[in-house]
Amino acid sequence: MEFPKTQAEKFIRGLNLFPELDVNIAEEDPAFTASKIVEKGLLFPCLGDPTCVEYLGHTAGYYRLPHTKSASYNLHLFFRMFYFFFQSRNNPITDPVVVYITGGPGCSTSLALFYENGPFQITDNLSLVWNDFDIFMNDILRQVSNIIYVDQTTGTGFSYTSDKADIRTDSQGAAVDFYDFMQAFFEAHPQYARNDFYIIGESYARHYIPAFADRVQRGNNNKEGIHINMKGLAIGSGLTEPEIQYKAYADCALSMKLITQSDYNSLGRSLAGSSSGPSSACTKAFYDCTGIFNSIVNKIGRTNFFDIRKKCAGLCYDFSKLENFLNQKSVRQALGVGDIQFVTCNRSVYDPMKPDWMKNYEVVIPALLENGVKLLVYAGEYDLVCNWHGNARWVDAMxxxxxxxxxxxxxxxxxxxxVEAGLTKSSELLTFLKVYNAGHWIPKDQPKASIEMIKRWIQGIPL
Structure with a gap:
């Protein structure tokens, strides 16, 4: 059995990431003194297209979060949340506002921006070019919405703190920061405050999204601050209901012919259940259930559990260009982040989340559905780690x-x-989609299908 820190290191190294820092802890605030949002327009270096900046309609910024230990007892201490904001290419004033969140836990949403659903790719010489799929088409979310990519939780990406005590240990704590950020964002951008609002994300965002939506809904119900016009949530490649989904691992591996019937029988059917109780119970469930998953991983050898069609030859993926690009001095200057180092994925955020890992965040979703918030759950057919079998089961069981x-x-x-690109089931506010020929990172594997999925769902068109 691998312990959480070892698992975090294995995960990060598997993406060919070697961050200088475990987490962004800064001794002083090198860039900002303002108490709320500070934004600036971006001037990214682009390769072969001097007009690309005009197409982007973008800003980057920091928000100083109030509900942190560093903010509560010493004004010289701080936590700042970093984000990118891109205007819709359609109609920014009326189009929805989408917040996109990456998982990990502890991975920056810049992974999605530069490798999945953003307009650019990073070249070998660390410049930017348009995505190969199409000069505009792979910019999935900006075709139908204004989009915010936010680095959370504390210490992720360019977000940073001056106090390690601000490292969040559960999604509810992260939800406090998220809600504060959205209130500040809409205060700074009142022209978007009445627009439809969606939260979309992948992987560990399976926990964040329900928790964040629940916090937004409670804020609306209690008439706190600015009303957020929340219309929908989309969870991609997620693990939302651990008790059901961990039980699906062996079934999924057997159906994919990754293990034999004998292997399946030897894994047993006794799994620790998920818990919303004491952290110690959740931690034990984490070890027990992760042990089951690790047993399957050990049996499949070099098969990539993010996409079983592929093999991991030392590395499963190479995302190193992202870290190298964003840590260039010229890029950090363009973003206005001062001397803050970019940390793509970090161990110091991943490890404290182990009590949160096994909590069931499906429990808050029914109330959101009853309140008119629609939900899309989607998964790639070749993803093992957050497989479609388990996702379909928890959606059915809700x-x-x-x-x-x-x-x-x-x-x-x-x-x-x-052309058939997947299999979907939808009734009223709930939709499930199994995406064909895709692994864990669906927008990267199937950009055109991802575009249509999000477009139709946001616009209320049946998939």
Whole structure:
């Protein structure tokens, strides 16, 4: 059995990342003195297209968070949350506002911005070019929305603190910071405050998204601050209900022919359940259930559990260009982050989250559905770590007023340009989609299908 810190290191090294820092802890604030949002326009270096900045409509900024230990007892201490903001290419004033969140836990959303659903790729000489898929088409979310990529939790990406006590240990704590940030963002950008609002994310965002949405809903219900017009949540490649989803690992591995029937039988059927109780119970469940998953990983050898079609030859992926690009002095100057170092994924955020890992965040979703917030859950057919089997099961098992109709609704093909790209089931406010020919990072594997999925879902068009 691998302990959490070892798992974090294995995960980070598997992406070919070697951050200089475990987490962003800064002794002084080198860039800002303002108490709220500080934004500036970006001037990214681009390769072969001097007009690319005009297409981007972008800013980057920091927000000084109030509900932190560093903010509460010493004004010289601080925690700042970093974000990118990109205006919609359609109609910024009326289009929805989408917040996109990456998982980890402890990985920057710049991974999604530069490798999945943003407009650029990073070249070998650390410049930017348009994505190969299409000069605009792979800029998925900006076709239908204004988009915010936010580095959270504390210490992730360019977000930083001056006090290690601010490192969050659960998604509820991260939700406090998220809500404070959104209030400050809409105060600074009142022209977007009445727009429809969506939270979309992947992987460990399976925990963040329900927790963040729950905090937004409570703020709205209690008439705190600015009303946020929350319309929907989309969870991609997530692990939201651990008790159900961990039990699906062996079934998924057997159906994919990654293990034999004998292997399946030897894994046993006794799994520790998820918990919303004491952290010690959640930690034990983390060890027990991770042990089951590690047993499967050991049996499949070099098979990439993010995408079983691929092999890991030492590395599963190489995301090192992101860290190298964003840590260039010229880029940090363009972003206005001063001397703060970019940390793509970090151990010091991953490790304290182990009590949160096994908590069931499905429990807050039914109330959101009953309140008219729609939900899209999607998963790639070749992803093992957050497989479609477990995601389909927890969505079916969720108790809410529309459960019976959803469960009885037949699955139908999801077609893009007349070609079947997945299998979907939808009833009322709930939609599930299995995406064909995709692993864990669906927008990277199937950009065109991802575009259609998000477009139709946001616009209320059946998948």
């Amino acid at each position: 108790v809410w007023s529309g459960q019976k109709n959803f469960v009885s609704t037949p699955s139908v093909p999801f077609k893009v340009d007349g």
